[in-house]
Amino acid sequence: MKPFVPEKLPLENIAWEPLIPVIASANRSLAFFDGVLQGISNPALLLSPLTTQEAVLSSRIEGTEASLGDVLRFEAGEQPPEMKRQEDIREIINYRRALKQAEQALKHKPFNLNLLKELHATLLDSVQGRNMGRGKFRTEQNWIGQPGTPIEQAYFVPPEPGRVMEYLDNWEKYYHMQQSDALIQLAITHAQFEIIHPFLDGNGRIGRIIIPIFLYEKRLLSRPMFYLSAYLEMHRDTYVDRLRALGRENDAWNSWIQFFLTAVEHQARANAEKARSIINLYGRLKEQVIALTHSQFAVPLLDKMFARPVFQISQLEGKNMPTRPMIHGLVSTLKDAGILKVLRKGSGRRGQVLVLAELINTTEGKQVV
Ligand SMILES: Nc1ncnc2c1ncn2[C@@H]1O[C@H](COP(=O)(O)OP(=O)(O)O)[C@@H](O)[C@H]1O
Ligand SMILES: [Mg+2]
Numbered sequence: 160m161k162p163f164v165p166e167k168l169p170l171e172n173i174a175w176e177p178l179i180p181v182i183a184s185a186n187r188s189l190a191f192f193d194g195v196l197q198g199i200s201n202p203a204l205l206l207s208p209l210t211t212q213e214a215v216l217s218s219r220i221e222g223t224e225a226s227l228g229d230v231l232r233f234e235a236g237e238q239p240p241e242m243k244r245q246e247d248i249r250e251i252i253n254y255r256r257a258l259k260q261a262e263q264a265l266k267h268k269p270f271n272l273n274l275l276k277e278l279h280a281t282l283l284d285s286v287q288g289r290n291m292g293r294g295k296f297r298t299e300q301n302w303i304g305q306p307g308t309p310i311e312q313a314y315f316v317p318p319e320p321g322r323v324m325e326y327l328d329n330w331e332k333y334y335h336m337q338q339s340d341a342l343i344q345l346a347i348t349h350a351q352f353e354i355i356h357p358f359l360d361g362n363g364r365i366g367r368i369i370i371p372i373f374l375y376e377k378r379l380l381s382r383p384m385f386y387l388s389a390y391l392e393m394h395r396d397t398y399v400d401r402l403r404a405l406g407r408e409n410d411a412w413n414s415w416i417q418f419f420l421t422a423v424e425h426q427a428r429a430n431a432e433k434a435r436s437i438i439n440l441y442g443r444l445k446e447q448v449i450a451l452t453h454s455q456f457a458v459p460l461l462d463k464m465f466a467r468p469v470f471q472i473s474q475l476e477g478k479n480m481p482t483r484p485m486i487h488g489l490v491s492t493l494k495d496a497g498i499l500k501v502l503r504k505g506s507g508r509r510g511q512v513l514v515l516a517e518l519i520n521t522t523e524g525k526q527v528v
Pocket of ligand 1: 359360
């Protein structure tokens with residue numbers, strides 16, 4: 160199998176006609192989602208569980224097994240017994256850091272290849288044995304196939320290393336071009352990135368981190384917060400098949416674009432609904448917590464719990480927070496009201512682990528605690 164030679168961007172012959180309906184509905188759904196996003200006063204805080212969920216699902220596409228619950232419990236000080244699970248969790252937390260890092264970086268300058276390398280360095284930060292070529296574009300030939308199989312049996316052999324920079328330059332220029340439909344441009348940008356496969360590992364995840372960044376820079380979103388991985392994970396086989404077809408068939412671009420736009424349409428609607436449920440939950444809990452505690456700290460406390468829905472009481476302490484005994488009193492009121500549940504009983508020096516149950520269930524879209 161020879162290294163693949165990617166097409167130069169922009170692509171010349173896309174058949175637009177069959178795409179028109181899905182272009183329209185994907186753009187409509189995304190605009191609706193952005194409307195919801197714009198109505199949220201503090202989306203970074205309120206949608207923080209969705210950000211963590213994206214990190215979990217995007218990493219799961221690549222084979223990590225840790226769940227949202229695993230990550231949140233880890234952050235509340237609970238170590239999972241297996242080493243593999245701990246490494247998964249670390250990668251997921253890195254992923255979330257990279258998402259936030261991208262959001263910060265865009266405040267200062269437009270997206271560029273350096274940022275891409277910085278995000279990669281964060282993603283593979285101190286992930287033992289999984290951090291090959293961290294923060295660097297590859298200088299070796301790589302291939303995609305069954306784990307452990309030689310290049311002869313690869314499904315796909317990305318471009319030769321000596322030409323990676325040339326392809327990336329073309330890709331970066333294309334990213335910044337003004338095209339008639341930004342969503343199609345994004346579909347092509349994501350796929351071409353996967354085809355170039357510029358890193359030794361982490362290409363799938365970096366390619367998905369680019370999605371919200373791109374939408375924000377093209378002004379389809381008011382903030383770089385849009386998460387596609389739930390759909391891609393649920394349709395993983397189709398996702399990979401359609402990418403794989405791009406290396407084989409000439410007319411595969413249309414079915415890839417069709418798939419990608421359908422993903423955006425579905426996921427924008429799902430995200431909008433989920434964001435609204437979380438906002439409603441926040442409003443409802445705010446009233447409840449104020450009514451139950453009559454405390455001036457009701458809202459700061461609730462905010463802390465939204466930022467970290469699984470926690471130990473000591474993690475609620477901090478600036479502008481009440482004294483430790485007061486926190487204990489407030490927490491026990493919320494436990495009695497059923498708002499907080501005990502995930503792990505305290506014993507000896509191990510503190511108890513509490514969970515803001517409804518927030519987790521709303522984020523997961525099902526009863527998990
Ligand atoms: N045949 C293929 N052609 C192009 N891209 C592919 C193909 N198969 C898989 N991919 C992409 O490659 C990603 C996996 O690459 P990898 O570098 O291991 O990323 P990560 O470490 O994030 O798993 C998949 O998520 C998918 O986006
Ligand atoms: Mg990988």
